[in-house]
Every structure is written in structure tokens, then in C-alpha cells.
Amino acid sequence: MSALCPVCNVTLPLPQIESHVNGHFEDEIDPQIANDHYLALQLASSSSDPPPTLKEAPFLDPFNKIVPFLQNDDVVCSQTKSPFYRVENGGLISLLKTCLESKTKPLECSTSLLSGYVDHFQSTNEDKGWGCGWRNIQMQCSHLLSRRDQEVKRVLFGGSNFVPDIPSLQWWLELAWRSGFDVSGGLHFDKRIYGCKKWIGTTECAALLRSFGLRARVVDFAPEKSRSMYLLVPGSAVAPKRRAYGPMDRYVVIKGGSGVGKRGDSHGSSSSSRISKGAVLMEWVWNYFLDNRLDVSSGVHITNKGPLYFQHEGHSRTIVGIQRRLQGTTFTPQYNLLILDPADFTRGIEKALVDKRGWEGYLKRGAHPLTCPEYQKDYDEIQMLYVDNGIAVGEELEQLKTIDSHFVEF
Structure with a gap:
């Protein structure tokens, strides 16, 4: 099950939503701690919960703004080929x-x-x-x-x-x-x-x-x-x-x-x-x-x-x-x-x-x-x-x- 954050409208698995919402109101959060905390929550969540998508996996940057938890390998694995009409006869x-x-x-x-x-x-x-x-x-x-x-x-x-x-x-x-x-x-x-x-x-x-x-x-x-x-x-x-x-x-x-x-x-x-x-x-x-x-x-x-x-x-x-x-x-x-x-x-x-x-x-x-x-x-x-x-x-x-x-x- 998942829930919607009332602050930033990001969808997260239910076990993570409380910590995520509280993060909006903390004065200072070390970005590395935030990343580690997110990974720990992900591992601790129920195996029945679907893994978060790229859009659903945020971390807190040094300015306390929610940005995607995104790396090059994530995009390589998750990118989708664009559909288009292929012209035959050499293009x-x-x-x-x-x-x-x-x-x-x-x-x-x-x-x-x-x-x-x-x-x-x-x-x-x-x-x-x-x-x-x-x-x-x-x-x-x-x-x-x-x-x-x-x-x-x-x-x-x-x-x-x-x-x-x-x-x-x-x-x-x-x-x-x-x-x-x-x-x-x-x-x-x-x-x-x-x-x-x-x-x-x-x-x-x-x-x-x-x-x-x-x-x-x-x-x-x-x-x-x-x-x-x-x-x-x-x-x-x-x-x-x-x-x-x-x-x-x-x-x-x-x-x-x-x-x-x-x-x-x-x-x-x-x-x-x-x-x-x-x-x-x-x-x-x-x-x-x-x-x-x-x-x-x-x-x-x-x-x-x-x-x-x-x-x-x-x-x-x-x-x-x-x-x-x-x-x-x-x-x-x-x-x-x-x-x-x-x-x-x-x-x-x-x-x-x-x-x-x-x-x-x-x-x-x-x-x-x-x-x-x-x-x-x-x-x-x-x-x-x-x-x-x-x-x-x-x-x-x-x-x-x-x-x-x-x-x-x-």
C-alpha cells in the first residue's frame, strides 16, 4: 500500500510516509543520513509492498528540498524506448x-x-x-x-x-x-x-x-x-x-x-x-x-x-x-x-x-x-x-x- 505526502504530493510506500512527512519540518538533515534512512526503510518495508519507482524515491539535498533519488544507473535501467512510426524503404x-x-x-x-x-x-x-x-x-x-x-x-x-x-x-x-x-x-x-x-x-x-x-x-x-x-x-x-x-x-x-x-x-x-x-x-x-x-x-x-x-x-x-x-x-x-x-x-x-x-x-x-x-x-x-x-x-x-x-x- 502507498500514501500521498500532503506537503510535496510524492507517493511513497505506507511504512515510509511518516518519516518522509516529518522530514519536511526538521531544521537540518544531513543528506547522507537521509539517504541511509531511506534505504533502511526500503529494506525494512514489507516484501508485499512494490518497490518505489524513480518518481517515488526522494532524498533530501543540503537545501532541504525534495529531489529525486536518482543516479545514472537508475535512468539507464528505467528509461523507456520512444514509440515512433518507422519508415521502411531506407527511411x-x-x-x-x-x-x-x-x-x-x-x-x-x-x-x-x-x-x-x-x-x-x-x-x-x-x-x-x-x-x-x-x-x-x-x-x-x-x-x-x-x-x-x-x-x-x-x-x-x-x-x-x-x-x-x-x-x-x-x-x-x-x-x-x-x-x-x-x-x-x-x-x-x-x-x-x-x-x-x-x-x-x-x-x-x-x-x-x-x-x-x-x-x-x-x-x-x-x-x-x-x-x-x-x-x-x-x-x-x-x-x-x-x-x-x-x-x-x-x-x-x-x-x-x-x-x-x-x-x-x-x-x-x-x-x-x-x-x-x-x-x-x-x-x-x-x-x-x-x-x-x-x-x-x-x-x-x-x-x-x-x-x-x-x-x-x-x-x-x-x-x-x-x-x-x-x-x-x-x-x-x-x-x-x-x-x-x-x-x-x-x-x-x-x-x-x-x-x-x-x-x-x-x-x-x-x-x-x-x-x-x-x-x-x-x-x-x-x-x-x-x-x-x-x-x-x-x-x-x-x-x-x-x-x-x-x-x-x-
């Missing part, structure tokens, strides 16, 4: 490649660059309206697990080799906070997000992935005037005077130059003049997937680059590629982003790609939404997240605990 990226190839007209100078394998995770009735950030994390991780990098598979989610569901991802994010990743961000949530329907952004994704040693990088696209609005605090988290994308993005530390014509990371824009935000973003994405190759022939190419977590005000999606067409006698480039949206149904995307009809409405996005007046508010500032190769250890891993960002202005 969505393979189907998209076929459609792009069949759509290319003779003598047309069109080039498409695609990420590798990505599973689409659609929002459900349970997470509609708040779960897009988690769904994009799942898409990012599906790509990471599809690669041949055995070291990444070993460290990601404890070597489970599957993409966890949203509650399990929430546990992993709490562990990241408790391990010192994005300290200020974790404090904003009181280091608790399990079971919460709270909107997250790129910094939460970065903290979660970095906690495994993955080199998750954040890039900010914002107007030149916004640069003076960032409050820089070297070596610590910040609270910039700007509109935040999500709860934690206000704590991003901005570093690097304008990003236009500079290589603060490996994907700086190639033009030093101030151009439209749509052109800046498209060129950056093109250079990201191009990956420093001097030339690429027309056609459709699967690259070695992973997908991009693409976030703007109020929504996030996953960029899986980009298409460039050279128009007119001046060969002016026209770009289309190739995007997977958690708000779409996977079966609908698959059917459109298999039928080669209607798929562009799902997947292709041009630059005009980034420049039209009605989209100005939503797209004034945009963030991207990508994952570099390799696993960070030692001092580099410690540095990754502070979520920083490369600034690209338009």
Missing part, C-alpha cells in the same frame, strides 16, 4: 533523395545536400503544444545512433542504443543539471522537469547532449542591433537583455565575431557585407552541409553532416538538408531548406514521398518567411544546434558545462 532521407532526383529538370543547375539517416518523431496528443523541443532532440539522437561511431553509441543514454521517450529524456536532463551542465538553466527549473509540460529550447538540448560528452554547438542568428543587448559575463552564465526563445536560452553566453565573413566556428558566412537574414541563414546552412568542400556537382548528395535543430520564436523543427538552384544569367542562388516538423504526421510525409506528390509542402521551406513583414517578429532571432564529431573528456568536458553560442548577425 525518410532515402525517400527524399529519390524525390529530389526525380524532380530535377534536364540542364537545371540544382544541388541538394542531405544529412544522413534521421527518424521522424511526431508530436502526439500528450505533448502537442509543448513537446516540439523534445521531439527534435529525438530526431537528433536517431541520427547519432544510426552512425558507425561506436564511441557515441557507447556513451549516449548509457549504451541503450535506442531513443528514449520524453519522460526518460527529462530524467537525463535533470541528471545533466545535477552534474553541473547549464547550472543557471537548471536553477531556473529548480533542477526539476520530469513530468512537466514545459517548453524547452536549444540550450536544454545542448546541456543534455553535452552531459554525454557530445560536442553540441549553439549558433545565434540575430540583427546587428541585438549584439549590444547581450550582457557578457566571462566564465559564467548570463542574463542578456533580449527576448528569449525558451526558458533557458536567456542564459546563453555569446562568443565570437559577427559570424559574417569570420570563422568563429567552421560554418561562417562567406560575405562580409550586411545582407538579409534569409540570405545569411541560407548561406550558413549551405556551408554547414557543404562542410568545407571547394566544389560540389549538381545532383543530390548524402553528406556526413548531422541534422540541425532549428528554433525560432514559439516552435522548433529539424533541418535535414538544403537545396540550391542557380537562377538566370547571373546564376543567383535560390535556396530551400529541407525540414522535418514534429507537428506533421509521419505517415503523411511517407505517403507523399512514396507517391512523389505533395511532399514539397511538407519538407521544403524557402527564404521568404524569413523576410516577409508578417514573420518579422517570429524570425528576428533564430537559433541552430548541431553536433560536432568526437567525444569530449577532461578539461574540454568541463568547459562544455557552460552553454555558449556563436553569434551570426544579419
Whole structure:
């Protein structure tokens, strides 16, 4: 039998509830004693009582706040694989490649660059309206697990080799906070997000992935005037005077130059003049997937680059590629982003790609939404997240605990 704590609403086996409630009113409790006391109660409880779940096993931290009695091994053993609709015939990226190839007209100078394998995770009735950030994390991780990098598979989610569901991802994010990743961000949530329907952004994704040693990088696209609005605090988290994308993005530390014509990371824009935000973003994405190759022939190419977590005000999606067409006698480039949206149904995307009809409405996005007046508010500032190769250890891993960002202005 179990009972509900009237103070914190945690459910515990009946033999433990009295001690737990009394703990709320004690002046000082040593956290180690609290842990030992909990374990003793657990062993002394009736064998007929079911063992407490992760949610039901609290301990008292030094600040006397109830937090989960949670360790890495607990999450590894208790995490659940996320259900999703698996697309056959090589997956969505393979189907998209076929459609792009069949759509290319003779003598047309069109080039498409695609990420590798990505599973689409659609929002459900349970997470509609708040779960897009988690769904994009799942898409990012599906790509990471599809690669041949055995070291990444070993460290990601404890070597489970599957993409966890949203509650399990929430546990992993709490562990990241408790391990010192994005300290200020974790404090904003009181280091608790399990079971919460709270909107997250790129910094939460970065903290979660970095906690495994993955080199998750954040890039900010914002107007030149916004640069003076960032409050820089070297070596610590910040609270910039700007509109935040999500709860934690206000704590991003901005570093690097304008990003236009500079290589603060490996994907700086190639033009030093101030151009439209749509052109800046498209060129950056093109250079990201191009990956420093001097030339690429027309056609459709699967690259070695992973997908991009693409976030703007109020929504996030996953960029899986980009298409460039050279128009007119001046060969002016026209770009289309190739995007997977958690708000779409996977079966609908698959059917459109298999039928080669209607798929562009799902997947292709041009630059005009980034420049039209009605989209100005939503797209004034945009963030991207990508994952570099390799696993960070030692001092580099410690540095990754502070979520920083490369600034690209338009």
C-alpha cells in the first residue's frame, strides 16, 4: 500500500510516509543520513509492498528540498524506448533523395545536400503544444545512433542504443543539471522537469547532449542591433537583455565575431557585407552541409553532416538538408531548406514521398518567411544546434558545462 505526502504530493510506500512527512519540518538533515534512512526503510518495508519507482524515491539535498533519488544507473535501467512510426524503404532521407532526383529538370543547375539517416518523431496528443523541443532532440539522437561511431553509441543514454521517450529524456536532463551542465538553466527549473509540460529550447538540448560528452554547438542568428543587448559575463552564465526563445536560452553566453565573413566556428558566412537574414541563414546552412568542400556537382548528395535543430520564436523543427538552384544569367542562388516538423504526421510525409506528390509542402521551406513583414517578429532571432564529431573528456568536458553560442548577425 502507498500514501500521498500532503506537503510535496510524492507517493511513497505506507511504512515510509511518516518519516518522509516529518522530514519536511526538521531544521537540518544531513543528506547522507537521509539517504541511509531511506534505504533502511526500503529494506525494512514489507516484501508485499512494490518497490518505489524513480518518481517515488526522494532524498533530501543540503537545501532541504525534495529531489529525486536518482543516479545514472537508475535512468539507464528505467528509461523507456520512444514509440515512433518507422519508415521502411531506407527511411525518410532515402525517400527524399529519390524525390529530389526525380524532380530535377534536364540542364537545371540544382544541388541538394542531405544529412544522413534521421527518424521522424511526431508530436502526439500528450505533448502537442509543448513537446516540439523534445521531439527534435529525438530526431537528433536517431541520427547519432544510426552512425558507425561506436564511441557515441557507447556513451549516449548509457549504451541503450535506442531513443528514449520524453519522460526518460527529462530524467537525463535533470541528471545533466545535477552534474553541473547549464547550472543557471537548471536553477531556473529548480533542477526539476520530469513530468512537466514545459517548453524547452536549444540550450536544454545542448546541456543534455553535452552531459554525454557530445560536442553540441549553439549558433545565434540575430540583427546587428541585438549584439549590444547581450550582457557578457566571462566564465559564467548570463542574463542578456533580449527576448528569449525558451526558458533557458536567456542564459546563453555569446562568443565570437559577427559570424559574417569570420570563422568563429567552421560554418561562417562567406560575405562580409550586411545582407538579409534569409540570405545569411541560407548561406550558413549551405556551408554547414557543404562542410568545407571547394566544389560540389549538381545532383543530390548524402553528406556526413548531422541534422540541425532549428528554433525560432514559439516552435522548433529539424533541418535535414538544403537545396540550391542557380537562377538566370547571373546564376543567383535560390535556396530551400529541407525540414522535418514534429507537428506533421509521419505517415503523411511517407505517403507523399512514396507517391512523389505533395511532399514539397511538407519538407521544403524557402527564404521568404524569413523576410516577409508578417514573420518579422517570429524570425528576428533564430537559433541552430548541431553536433560536432568526437567525444569530449577532461578539461574540454568541463568547459562544455557552460552553454555558449556563436553569434551570426544579419
